[in-house]
Amino acid sequence: MAYDKFNILNSTVVPLPTENVDTDQIIPARFLKATERKGFGESLFMDWRYDSEGNPKSDFVLNDPTYSGKILVAGKNFGSGSSREHAAWAIYDYGFRCVVSSFFADIFKNNALNVGILPVTVSPEFLEEIFTEVEKDPSTKVEVNIEKQTITLLSTGSFESFDINTYKKGNMQNGFDDIDYLLNMKDEIVAFEAAKKI
Amino acid sequence: MEKKTLFDKVWDAHVVKSVPDGPDVFFIDKHFIHEVTSPVAFLNLEKRGNKVLFPERTVATPDHNVPTIDQEKTIKDQLSRMQVEKLRENCSKHGIELHDLGTDHHGIVHVIGPELGITQPGMTIVCGDSHTSTHGAFGAIAFGIGTSEVEMVFASQCIMQSKPKRMRITVDGELNEGVTSKDIILYIISKISASGGTGYFLEYAGSAIQSLSMEARMTICNMSIEMGARGGLIAPDETTFEYLKGKEHAPKGEDWDKAVAYWKTLKTDEGAEFDLEYKYDAADIEPMITYGTNPGMGIKIKDNIPSTDGMEGSNKKTYIKSLDYMGFAPGEPIKGKKIDYVFVGSCTNGRIEDIRAVAEFVKGKKKAENITAWIVPGSREVEKLAIKEGLVDILEEAGFKLRQPGCSACLAMNDDKIPAGKYAVSTSNRNFEGRQGPGARTLLASPLTVAAVAITGEVTDPREV
Ligand code: SF4
Numbered sequence: 003m004a005y006d007k008f009n010i011l012n013s014t015v016v017p018l019p020t021e022n023v024d025t026d027q028i029i030p031a032r033f034l035k036a037t038e039r040k041g042f043g044e045s046l047f048m049d050w051r052y053d054s055e056g057n058p059k060s061d062f063v064l065n066d067p068t069y070s071g072k073i074l075v076a077g078k079n080f081g082s083g084s085s086r087e088h089a090a091w092a093i094y095d096y097g098f099r100c101v102v103s104s105f106f107a108d109i110f111k112n113n114a115l116n117v118g119i120l121p122v123t124v125s126p127e128f129l130e131e132i133f134t135e136v137e138k139d140p141s142t143k144v145e146v147n148i149e150k151q152t153i154t155l156l157s158t159g160s161f162e163s164f165d166i167n168t169y170k171k172g173n174m175q176n177g178f179d180d181i182d183y184l185l186n187m188k189d190e191i192v193a194f195e196a197a198k199k200i
Numbered sequence: 201m202e203k204k205t206l207f208d209k210v211w212d213a214h215v216v217k218s219v220p221d222g223p224d225v226f227f228i229d230k231h232f233i234h235e236v237t238s239p240v241a242f243l244n245l246e247k248r249g250n251k252v253l254f255p256e257r258t259v260a261t262p263d264h265n266v267p268t269i270d271q272e273k274t275i276k277d278q279l280s281r282m283q284v285e286k287l288r289e290n291c292s293k294h295g296i297e298l299h300d301l302g303t304d305h306h307g308i309v310h311v312i313g314p315e316l317g318i319t320q321p322g323m324t325i326v327c328g329d330s331h332t333s334t335h336g337a338f339g340a341i342a343f344g345i346g347t348s349e350v351e352m353v354f355a356s357q358c359i360m361q362s363k364p365k366r367m368r369i370t371v372d373g374e375l376n377e378g379v380t381s382k383d384i385i386l387y388i389i390s391k392i393s394a395s396g397g398t399g400y401f402l403e404y405a406g407s408a409i410q411s412l413s414m415e416a417r418m419t420i421c422n423m424s425i426e427m428g429a430r431g432g433l434i435a436p437d438e439t440t441f442e443y444l445k446g447k448e449h450a451p452k453g454e455d456w457d458k459a460v461a462y463w464k465t466l467k468t469d470e471g472a473e474f475d476l477e478y479k480y481d482a483a484d485i486e487p488m489i490t491y492g493t494n495p496g497m498g499i500k501i502k503d504n505i506p507s508t509d510g511m512e513g514s515n516k517k518t519y520i521k522s523l524d525y526m527g528f529a530p531g532e533p534i535k536g537k538k539i540d541y542v543f544v545g546s547c548t549n550g551r552i553e554d555i556r557a558v559a560e561f562v563k564g565k566k567k568a569e570n571i572t573a574w575i576v577p578g579s580r581e582v583e584k585l586a587i588k589e590g591l592v593d594i595l596e597e598a599g600f601k602l603r604q605p606g607c608s609a610c611l612a613m614n615d616d617k618i619p620a621g622k623y624a625v626s627t628s629n630r631n632f633e634g635r636q637g638p639g640a641r642t643l644l645a646s647p648l649t650v651a652a653v654a655i656t657g658e659v660t661d662p663r664e665v
Contacts, residue, residue, distance in 0.1 A: 021518040022394060022494050026632040031611045035265065035279035037239035037286045049634050054620070077514050079395040082428060082494070083632060085330040086237065087346035107428055108364075108398055109330060113346035167362070169222025179348065181248070184356035187217065187225065188253070191356055194216045194227055195254065 005118025007177035011100055011146040012156075014071035017136045018063055021077035025110065028081070028089040042088055043095030064096075068140045075102045075132050075144075080121075081110025090117045100146050102153065104129045115170050116179060122146060122153050122164045131155060148174055203472040205366050206435050207401050210341045210466065214324045216358060223360040228257070229323040231353045232309045233296070235262040235283040236613070237328030241350035242290045250355045255295040257357060259318060262287050262301060263308045264329075265613045268576050268603035271301050280614065294354075307579020307605045310334040310547035314418065315581050317447025321436035321463040326353060331547050331629065333424040336433035337417035338440055339466045341401070343431040364430050365399055365475040368468075370406035373482035378663040380557070381416035382549060382627065382646035384408065385423045386488035386498040392478065394496035397429030400476065403468060404434050408482035414443040415553040422548045423629050426495035435467040487661050490631050490644040491534050493522040497631075499534060501649065501661045507531040525633055526641050527621075537659040539643075541624035542573045542650045543636070546610035549627035550578030552585045554647040558600075559591040561651035561662070567599035568657030574616060575600050576608040600654070612637045625653045 033045040050062050058065040074093065080103040081089065090113040093101065099119060104126045106114075114121045124132075135142045135157050143156040148171060154161035166174070173179060184191070204212075216225040238260070245252070252258065265280040275281035284301070291298040299305045305312050310331055313319040321339035326332060330344035349359045369388060402424050409417070417434050424432030441460055444450045451459040490498040491505045499505065505523070507530045508516055523530060528537075544550070544558055555577060567573055575595060577583040583605055586592050592602050609616040610628040612635065618624045620639025627650050631642040643659070652662035 019514050019517075020521070021514055024494065024632045026611075026630070026635050030634055030638070031264075031613045034236050034613065035277075035283060037282055038243055039240050049638055054638065077518065079398075079428070082394060083330065083630065085328060085332075085344035085346055087240075087328075087348060090346070105395060105398065107395070108430055109344055109346065109425075112361075113348070116346060116348035167222050169219050169360075180360040181348070181352055181355055183219075183360065184225065184352055184358055185250070188356060191216055191225070191227070191253070191358055195357060198227075198229075 005094070005177055005179070007175055008099060009148050009175055011072060012143060013073050014069070014141060015073040015075045015132065015136055015144050016063055016069045016071055017133055018074060018076045019133050022079045022082055023076055024083035025081060025086055025089040026083055029086065029092045034086060034088055039091055042092040043097065046092040046096045072098055073100045073102060073144055073146065074098045075129070075136070078103060078105040078126070080106050082107040085109045085113070087113045087117065090114045090119055094119050102129070102132065102144070115174070118174070118177070120146065120148065120174060124153060124162050124164065128160070128162050131158070131160065203469040205468045205472045205474065206339060206403055206433060206466055207341065207366055210322055210324065210339070211363055213322070219360070223362040225358050226361040227324065227358050228326050228353050230318060230325045231258040232313055232325070232327035232332065233258060233260045233350065234264055234309050234327070234329065235287040236264040237347050238290065238350055239283060239286045241328070241347045241354060244351050245354050252294040252296065252354045254357050258296045258354070259299070259313070260287060260291050260296050261299040261306060261309050261312055264607045264611065266301060266606040267614050268606050268608045268616055271604045277614070304580055307581065308547045308550060308607055310422070311550060311578030311582065314338065314414070315447070315579060317444050317450035320444065320450070320459070321440060321466050326359065330425045331422050333431035334418050334422040334547055336421035336424065336431050337414060339433055339436035339463070341431065341433065344425065364401040366403070367397065367400040367429070367476040367478070368403045368405055368474045370477070370479045371404070371408040371482050372406040372479070373408055375408055375482045376486060378487055378648060379485050380646040380648055381412050381419045383485055383488045385420045386490065386495070386644065387485045388480065389423065389426050389496050390488070390498035391480070392427050394426060394494040395428045397424065397427030400429050402429045402432030404432055405468070409434060410437065413553060414439060415551045418551070419548055423495065426629060436463045487646065487649055487663065489534060489625070489649060489659060491526060491528055493525055493631055493633050495629065495631060495644060497522065498644070501535055501659065504531055504533050505529070535659050535661065538570065538623065539625050539653050539658055540570060540572065540622040541618050542571055542654045543576070543609045543624055543626040543628065544647055544650055545574065545576030545578065545608055546628035547578060548629040549647050550576060550582065552582045554627065555582060555586050555591055556589070557647045558651045559594045561648060562598040562600070562655060563594050565598055565655050567654045570657045571654050573600045573654050574603060574609055576603045576616070577605045579605050609636050611635060612640070618642070625650050625659070
């Protein structure tokens with residue numbers, strides 16, 4: 003088992019209404035020097051979180067005690083840029099299990115699912131509604147239900163369905179990953195390779 | 201017969217199995233690895249008690265984190281040194297071909313793959329680096345993957361991928377003077393936006409694309425990811441075959457003829473359908489530069505930075521935040537902005553053609569006083585050619601110095617960092633906040649534009665020098 007499974011997540015959220023949050027902001031390149039996966043949560047959003055002297059910037063949401071939770075809600079086109087899985091690790095290790103946005107970059111989405119973070123794509127209107135509600139009341143909770151594939155804003159009761167394919171859904175619910183699957187079909191792969199010309 | 205796109209032909213030939221309502225089990229022909237995104241994959245592989253299934257299908261080089269001076273000495277930075285040492289250790293343990301620092305074919309992974317002829321038409325290629333899309337220039341499906349997927353390729357030579365949608369971008373007509381392939385791709389991204397390609401795999405087509413050299417095609421495919429696309433490819437043709445012929449890993453003799461016969465079938469069938477198409481006229485493209493903090497924020501050098509008219513909500517907020525970071529105001533001209541650094545290098549524009557273009561441009565001129573210039577070849581091969589062709593002498597006379605190959609200031613993991621607040625015009629591919637060092641301000645442009653900026657010390661249209 004590669005990560006903690008989950009079915010229903012019921013949590014307050016951390017709002018980050020910035021658009022095009024790229025992987026270099028999620029985790030700057032200078033933190034990619036590790037040879038093992040350790041301590042990435044501390045470097046999450048490093049340059050937005052701390053000034054050059056290492057003091058927390060009070061205007062950044064992760065430094066604002068008003069907001070906490072296992073769900074990060076971000077502006078459109080989240081996770082663009084590099085393929086560094088470290089970005090997903092940092093988010094997971096910080097304590098998030100779900101990122102909600104109206105649009106995700108492809109590689110990030112794959113990486114997120116591979117490490118056990120659920121990326122939930124909602125409509126721009128629903129995203130705005132979450133931001134508005136959370137701004138009004140930071141204790142607002144959101145429920146993400148993988149089985150039903152729904153995300154619900156508990157204060158208003160409004161909800162949306164989200165897409166996830168049956169295969170990935172099963173993985174998330176069971177905490178399995180692709181490697182388990184691939185290793186099970188090694189013979190088929192070896193035969194495929196043998197038949198290849200290139 | 202069913203009409204297929206080039207992308208479909210290559211993709212379908214590599215599906216081992218389709219999972220119902222899930223991804224495809226997708227076979228990978230070639231896997232490139234480097235020191236930054238591989239160590240955790242090796243570690244997890246071993247933790248699970250697995251081996252590299254086909255070690256001969258993986259090729260390694262240290263590039264992201266290496267110094268560009270004194271490469272022959274021990275790396276000073278302890279963490280960087282550990283990553284490079286880990287790569288050596290893992291390669292020798294698992295029997296993987298390594299092009300180490302100081303050896304003949306060391307360089308940026310996306311530069312050496314094509315140089316060695318490892319990259320070939322019809323292949324599937326992955327690497328734990330998003331600019332793997334570069335190899336699409338040869339008619340290969342090439343894209344970046346995360347570390348979990350690197351581990352999957354080690355263990356099974358496959359990854360689980362859902363097939364992306366197809367987009368074709370056609371550029372027809374003749375290019376204006378002073379316009380390079382970098383300008384073409386910056387122009388396209390400025391039209392499609394930094395996220396407009398998400399969910400798609402691109403094919404670049406049209407007479408303007410076909411007229412380009414392999415180097416120039418690589419520059420275009422390299423930046424496919426900057427539109428959010430997984431990758432982009434170009435149908436192989438005589439230019440491609442000519443480039444590959446005789447390369448170390450390219451097929452030889454009878455195998456070569458067989459390969460070329462197959463490669464010639466790798467094109468989109470007449471009438472095959474794309475999910476989305478864009479068409480551009482080469483005559484509309486002029487030298488481009490970026491002014492903001494994503495590669496979609498590009499304009500013609502002669503144009504003004506867009507004003508905020510018509511923007512609202514988080515869109516406007518994000519735009520203003522970006523310009524604030526750059527120290528620019530909406531509506532003002534970009535031309536004439538004072539610049540502190542120029543960087544020629546990276547897997548976008550660190551090939552020999554790029555160094556040639558810069559050398560030719562600065563020949564007999566001197567760089568401006570206020571400019572610090574870094575020229576970093578993409579590989580040892582490029583470095584060797586630059587010396588052999590006398591380009592290094594020309595560059596040195598103009599006040600530039602050639603460093604040793606690596607990613608360098610493209611992502612500033614080593615010491616090559618642009619200081620906070622300073623402006624750099626760069627041939628690389630990303631202008632994100634802090635990409636070239638914390639607080640650094642990056643403007644992306646072609647090697648020609650960068651050369652022009654180096655001479656005048658400010659943002660300049662290369663046609664006006
Ligand atoms: S040169 Fe830049 S973009 Fe290319 S592989 Fe290196 S870091 Fe990535």
